[in-house]
Amino acid sequence: MSLEVNARLSQIARHEGVQGVLVISHEGIVIKSYNIMxxxxxxxxxxxxxxxxxxxxxIINDLAEADLEVLRMKSGEMEYVLSFEHDYVLLAVYKQTKL
Amino acid sequence: MSLEVNARLSQIARHEGVQGVLVISHEGIVIKSYNIMxxxxxxxxxxxxxxxxxxxxxIINDLAEADLEVLRMKSGEMEYVLSFEHDYVLLAVYKQTKL
Incomplete structure (x- = not known):
């Protein structure tokens, strides 16, 4: 898993406005973090x-009998994106950069 | 409130791929619905x-001491968008149209 996790982490770390990334196992164990000290x-x-x-x-299972893939929450300049991968959950925190 | 709600509803109803819209008071009362019969x-x-x-x-209050404005959930072709307006919550259900 770690090769894939590293690749995913560095891919997201290059996104504009990213403040930090966390890779969390489904049991809540932090596997990797980027820029969150x-x-x-x-x-x-x-x-x-x-x-x-x-x-x-x-809720998504209830609504659509389907799997949730991505959840995004916007609050002011910040956006929190949770993406649900097979073996882990990835949290990316963004700050809006466009003026 | 209803003028504003109607305007908001018709604005969203014109979005590409929209399947239905619900306007819900913070107490859970459905104020208006579009295309959900x-x-x-x-x-x-x-x-x-x-x-x-x-x-x-x-969670957003906990994370950032700020107010949540929009929450989007993607699952397959479907996207559920909850936007938090002052007096109500608006749920818009979209189906991806681009091939």
Whole structure:
């Protein structure tokens, strides 16, 4: 898995406006992080990402009997993107750069 | 509120790929619906949209001490977009049209 995770991480790290990326296992273990340094923030992001992921997946299963692939939340300049890969959940945090 | 809601509804109804729109009060009452006919689907969508909205708002408040504006969920060809207006929540259901 780690080759694929590294490739995915570096791909996203090149996106415009990315502030940080977390790769989280479905059990909530942080596999990799990019540009998010302190432990507390990492664990905090991981915990709440999984909480939301669980809820959103339930709802999409309920709504459409399908799998949730991507969840995006916009709040002011920030955007939080959760993408659901087979073995892990990826959280990317973006800051709007266009003026 | 209804003038604004009607304007917003007709604006979204013209978007490409839109399958249906619901305007839901923060208490879960369906104020308006577009292209979603049967009562059961309407109430079902409204109920689960508010459940998710509540969870996502908590999380964004926790993450960024800011207000959640838009939440998008992609699943296969479908996309569910929840936008949080002052007096109501708006759910728009889209089907990808580009081949």
């Amino acid at each position: 302190d432990e507390e923030t990492i664990n905090h992001y991981a915990y709440i990402s999984l909480q939301l992921a669980k809820k959103a997946k339930e | 049967d009562e059961e689907t309407i109430n079902h969508y409204a109920y689960i949209s508010l459940q998710l909205a509540k969870k996502a708002k908590e």
